[in-house]
Amino acid sequence: MMNQQKECLKTLTDDVFYALGSNSQISLGQGAITYEKSKHRIKIEVDNIINVVSLI
Known part of the structure; x- marks a missing residue:
């Protein structure tokens, strides 16, 4: 990944948090990001595809 792409991704991540x-x-965009505080995870939904990121 090029340096500019990494910087853009880092900035986007900071903005989302x-x-x-x-x-x-x-x-x-066309999706949604949900922070589930009680479960310590972030759920990312785009086009009926769900990805879950565990924070602990």
Whole structure:
């Protein structure tokens, strides 16, 4: 991955974490990202495909 792509991805990640700090669900493009605080995970939904990221 090129350096510019890595920097863009890092910036996007920072923005998503910042937004999830004040809203438990945000829309991003055609998908949604949900922070499930009680389960310590982030759920990413795009086109009926769900990816789960465990934070612990």
